[in-house]
Amino acid sequence: MPILVTDDLKRSFVQGDATIEVLRGVNLTVAPGEIVALLGPSGSGKSTLLQAVGLLEGGFEGSIRLAGEEAAQLDDEGRTRVRRELLGFVYQFHHLLPEFNAVENVVLPQLVRGTEPDAARERARQLLGVLGLSERLDHRPSKLSGGEQQRVAVARALANKPPLVLADEPTGNLDEQTAEIVFAEFLGLVRGEGTAALVATHNERLAARMDRVVRLHDGRLE
């Protein structure tokens, strides 16, 4: 069973008297473990698609099925449960909690899901170690570089072993060299975990490293 299926997904926004159709019927399927690049220029609707698929906002038409569960049938609590159990998120900005250190930021989503604290801490150390942050575990985000912050965000997204990670320009706020390194680590970790990923980017070179590339143009996939 695919981890994600969207069927004729539409999303529009009203701006003054005008209605802007951002998604005009997106049909997308992601298989378990598959890493898909969502390629498109700025403003093409990549983020809107990820927001919809991530159940972060409503207002869409059509169908989104995550692990076979129809999102349109879910109430607020149901959407929160699906996000907690099925999805991991990596954003362009890390959105780490500034009051908590690197390990705690990765432990947090695991505790929310009910993982034993010792196991959560061990998992956090392991993930951060793979990403080269063994010496930075106790540092708060403000004491980490941009690349390190984004690595912690990657570890946090994968901490609960979600079947699907949604990443929106995950290295978009890093300089080119750091972005290359962090992106390679991100892909390596996602592959190693056997997690599926839908990664929005406008970088052809990064997109080419993924299993499949879909292009969003004029609100539709090509």
Added chain:
Amino acid sequence: MGPDYDRGVQPPVRRLNWTTIALIGGLFLLVLVIAYFATRGNADQDKLTNANVTASTAASHEKACASKATYDLIKRELFKRAAQLRGSDQAAFDRLSGYSVARMENPVMEREDRTTGAVHCSGSLSLDLPPGVAVVGGRRTIVADLDYTVQQAADGSGPVVLLSNADAIITPLATLVRVGQPAPEPTPPAGTTEVETPAIVAPAPVVPPPAASPVPTPSRPVGGQPSFNCANARTRGEIAVCGDAELATLDRNMAVQYGRAVAGGSAEQRDLLRETRDRFVRYRDRCPDRQCMAAAYAGRMREIRDIAEGRWQPPR
């Protein structure tokens, strides 16, 4: 006598009318002048009254941002959403909400929506948990910046709050666990008789109980250093970057990227980088909030990359 009578009476009456008419005319003009200035005076007084009303309304909206009632609504909403995120223990979280204390530092009214009456506020929230429970790291105080909107419920049931960036509190709050000390007898909130200890079903304690130690003092985020010397910060944008660790990091990363692009670029690319830099600085310095500034930095970094890769297009 008849003609004499006529002649003797008529002329005096005619002279009296002219004088009276002149007097009445003068008085009328005087009244008009007085009325004109009196009316002008009233208009000004009305303006003053309106200004007073506006000031009074603004003060009342400021109060909405900083009232205890608002903080209580925020607190309840935070616990409700934390339980929702956790997927369990809603009743226990509801009870714990009553025993916790929400404090707001620097509550500020950002703007008001005159059509809906919604008041948009921001501040730095400290949520103090009651003894006997803690979140990850053993913390009993969670501190984070918060944006919130206060408005009347559509059904007329009173004010409601909408929280817009509360994850920094909700996520750790969802990890709430009972720590290894007996929960003290809580003082029930006024109007209730419920005193039972909240029964949080949760993983084992995250850390040793902090019972013997005082409540941890909430620590503020330590600001990172931007690419420039904050001692020389003058513009609104520079000052904001110096006061925000994330913006400072973005600024530093952008500066590194900029330096590389300048070093490796052609003369034309270097000119473009400098021209667009000035525009970026002007834009950033006009930003009303940190979200706008962060977006400005993100856009600028994309712009630098596009210039360096030779695919930059001037903004339309």
